[in-house]
Amino acid sequence: MQATYALIGINVFVFVLQLLGGGPSGTDGSLFAHGALCGNAVGDGGICGGGGQVIQSDGGEWWRIISSGFLHGGLIHLGLNMFVLYILGQVLEPAIGTVRFVAVYLVSLIAGAVGALIMSDPVTFTVGASGAIYGLFVATILIARQRGHMEVVQQLAFWLVINLVFTFAASNISVGGHLGGIVGGLIGGLIVVAAERSLARRETLPGELMAMAGLAVVFFAAAIIVAQQGVNFTL
DSSP states (O other), X not given: OHHHHHHHHHHHHXXXXXXXXXXXXXXXXXXXXXXXXXXXXXXXXXXXEEXXXXXXXXXXXXXXXXXXXXXXXXXXHHHHHHHHHHHHHHHHHHHHOHHHHHHHHHHHHHXXXXXXXXXXXXXXXXXXXXXXXXXXXXXXXXXXXXTTOHXXXXXXXXXXXXXXXXXXXXXXXXXXXXXXXXXXXXXXXXXXXXXXXXSSOSOOHHHHHHHHHHHHHXXXXXXXXXXXXXXXXXX
């Protein structure tokens, strides 16, 4: 559970920094303004707004693809995400190991950013670890199914459906971020499952990590292209 606790600690630490410079919700400071995901800022520049502030960006701020996944829109937002991360981490990290767990998390986080950029207004700030967490949800289901733990599959699938219903019903949740995270977790989980099904009986971790690193690069490049081209399917 080392990675699970570390990721929770990083998210909480970043939120404390948000509070120190950004008011009671942590969304009014420069950390939020210059770290939140915004299509215009990642792309060719323009106005970005949300959390009570508006900025003008010159574009090319690619770090937002990663940094936005460690920022949150308030204490409740943070608390819910960290609670689910803790629950999933208890199941998945011991099952596949710390390195694989972190790899799936990061791939899902970046994929979530792609989805958010596709399905959000390029002016709007988007933040949160939800994309990464939805990716862990799906990866856990896939790996549990591969190992025959059908009770875990049924329980997690039920909660995933409930969360997706809530995602589509609420007006202030990044649908694209959640769906993108699911895609990232699905592919990341399939990489682990494929390695476990290998008949070669050799150490597969280096190959898995190379595949996930390549996947992360593809998603990162896709996020930049989407932002630059202004691809948008806002709901």
